[in-house]
Amino acid sequence: MSLQQRQQLASIWNGPIHWDAVMSEHCTLRAGGKAEAFIQASSLAELCRLIVWLEREEIAWRMIGRGSNILVGSQGFAGVLVTLGGVFCEIRREEGDPEQPGLEKIRVGAGCATGRLVGWCARHGLAGLEFMAGIPGSVGGAVAMNAGAWGGEIGNLVETVTFVGRRGQVRTVPRQELGFSYRCMQPVQPELDGAAVVEVVLHLRQGDPREIHDRCRELVARRKAKQPAGVASAGSFFKNPPGDSAGRLIDAAGLKGLQRGGAMVSTRHANFIVNTGTASAEDIIGLMQEIQERVYRFSGVRLEPEVQLL
Ligand SMILES: Cc1cc2nc3c(=O)[nH]c(=O)nc-3n(C[C@H](O)[C@H](O)[C@H](O)COP(=O)(O)OP(=O)(O)OC[C@H]3O[C@@H](n4cnc5c(N)ncnc54)[C@H](O)[C@@H]3O)c2cc1C
Structure with missing residues (x-):
């Protein structure tokens, strides 16, 4: 500039x-x-x-x-x-459709933290988002990444996404035109390439608040049991290749604990690159490339980063 x-x-x-x-x-x-x-x-x-x-x-x-x-x-x-921030953090319940009893819709701003949304849904007896418990980030990030865990993906719950496009145009697009796939959303309309997600309508089911809360707690506990705790990371660094797991491939190549400067392959979960305290972006990207090369040499699989490099 x-x-x-x-x-x-x-x-x-x-x-x-x-x-x-x-x-x-x-x-x-x-x-x-x-x-x-x-x-x-x-x-x-x-x-x-x-x-x-x-x-x-x-x-x-x-x-x-x-x-x-x-x-x-x-x-x-x-x-x-x-x-x-501001109005983009609001959550509202939509009016129910008498034709679809038990189905509930909520309208949520893209700036809302996913943790807050999951808690809000549990308190209001809205089931379906429990798999998101423990995934950090915002609703906009979750939709842009089609975030998911335990077999669930946020894209499956989306009714519509509202965008601001590069010409400042506001567009509301139904799920069928959003091109959700594994850790990706690619709207069909090219005019929405790189657009800002500003609001999302999700469909959920009525459920018992206590049961929803317990499911969230259980999934967070399972997450804590397998992921490194108390260290900086971006979650899983690589996407899982079709039919396999990036963590398994990295582990099989003997790379747990591999270090580049302050960046390290977690000894707890091989698909986590952790910052031991002093990592630079170069350390992390260097380690990422070394993992890619060594996994490729070991198994012939080219790992693709899930983390977005800006
Ligand atoms: C400990 C840990 C565990 C994790 N576990 C999981 C997991 O189980 N499953 C999973 O899927 N992910 C997981 N993640 C990754 C991450 O939490 C998710 O991808 C999350 O949804 C990203 O949200 P964010 O708001 O932080 O997005 P950011 O990291 O800020 O951005 C991610 C991408 O989304 C785009 N984006 C963000 N907001 C918008 C917007 N409003 N409009 C358009 N584009 C936007 C950015 O340009 C970028 O490309 C984990 C991360 C951590 C640190």
Whole structure:
């Protein structure tokens, strides 16, 4: 961004702008370079205005949620990273459809933390999202990544997703046109490439709050039993290849405990790269590449990162 563009952005944006934001403070890997600017949008109107301006000025931008599946490279992100707060954190119950008894719909902003949503659903006796218990992040990030666990994926619960596209246009799109697949959402309309997810309608079932709560607790306990605790990570680093598990392949190649600077393959779960405290983005990316090469040599499988490198 030129100095003039920085000044212009400061004059059109009402809220705070974090210039040269240290992104290790905004992602769960606790590593990574700076973003030229990091901004939180709190209303639809200001988000649309911002996107239109960024596009007109040909400034790179990208939405992020809670940073639980991203890593900004050491060279930094040349542009603006945008996250959502304010009205984008609201959760509302939709009116029930008498034709579909037992089915419930909720409308949730993309900035809402998934943990808060899961707790809200349990308290309101809405079942279906329990598999998300313990997955950090925001609803927007979960939808963009089609987050899932224990055989469930959020894409299966989606009715519609509302986007702000690169021209500032607001579009609500039904699930059939969202191209959900394993850890991916690719809307059919090319105009929504790289668009911001701002709101999601999910369908859930009526259930007993106590039972929903107990299921969440059980799944969180199972998660804690197999995942490294108390260390910075982005969860599973690689996608599972078809019919196999990335963790099994990394373990079979003898890579548990492998270290590059402050980045290490967890000894607890081989598909977790953990930051032992001092890892740089280069350490993590270097370790990622070494894992890819060694797993490929050992088993012929090319692992694809699930973590989004910015
Ligand atoms: C300990 C741990 C355990 C985890 N376990 C799981 C698991 O079991 N299953 C699983 O699927 N994931 C898991 N993850 C990964 C991560 O939590 C999920 O992918 C999560 O849904 C990402 O949400 P986020 O808000 O942090 O997104 P971010 O990490 O901020 O962003 C991820 C991607 O989504 C895009 N994005 C974010 N918000 C928006 C938006 N509003 N509009 C458009 N694009 C957006 C970003 O550009 C980026 O490409 C785990 C992570 C950790 C740290």
